Amino acid sequence: QLQLQESGPGLVKPSETLSLTCTVSGASISRGSYYWVWIRQPPGKGLEWIGSISYSGTTYYSPSLKSRVTISVDTSNKEFALKVTSVTAADTAVYFCARMRGAAVAGKLSSYMDVWGKGTTVTVSS
């Protein structure tokens, strides 16, 4: 059974870089039609899609975060990572990693997150 687990510092100082890793267990990270996604939820707010990566390294980023975000994948260690540079208090959130099914179905794009990690809280504060 596929499981995802986020890990990384729970506290990051303003202007520094937030770094998180998601470890995949129970299934291959190199399976086609799946993407590996980062999503966050700031306190009191809704879910925000950050970006995704395929096992081959194809990335997509939210336009609002694109200039500060990098997502990478390490298939040998079955993990993918998130880096957010120049963080501010607005980056304080629960960060989730997830698996996203991405495929063209009958001419339309099907994208949905079927497996999620439990989430990890990151606070940006000095």
Added chain:
Amino acid sequence: QSVLTQPPSVSAAPGQKVTVSCSGSNSNIGNNYVSWYQHLPGTAPKLLIYENDKRPSGIPDRFSGSKSGTSATLGITGLQTGDEADYYCGTWDTSLSAGVFGGGTKLTVL
């Protein structure tokens, strides 16, 4: 401001039916499939509906989804107190080349 628009809250009595709407545009809902998620605070979101109206294994048929044009709807029948949660719609936005969510709808079972 979310790309997809949902009502902030809905409510209904136990046993009743409720619907949650999700409005978008041609670059997202109009030309791509919609998914729905249930999120209880402190837990991982759960996939309820994918490709507009399909339920993953283990999701009861009390949950249903539909789509028309640039809007989608989640329906929940036979409401239970355990259904109290936040519900989010999601899809791909072709213009943004990114995934997008609605702002979320808080369901209260009175």
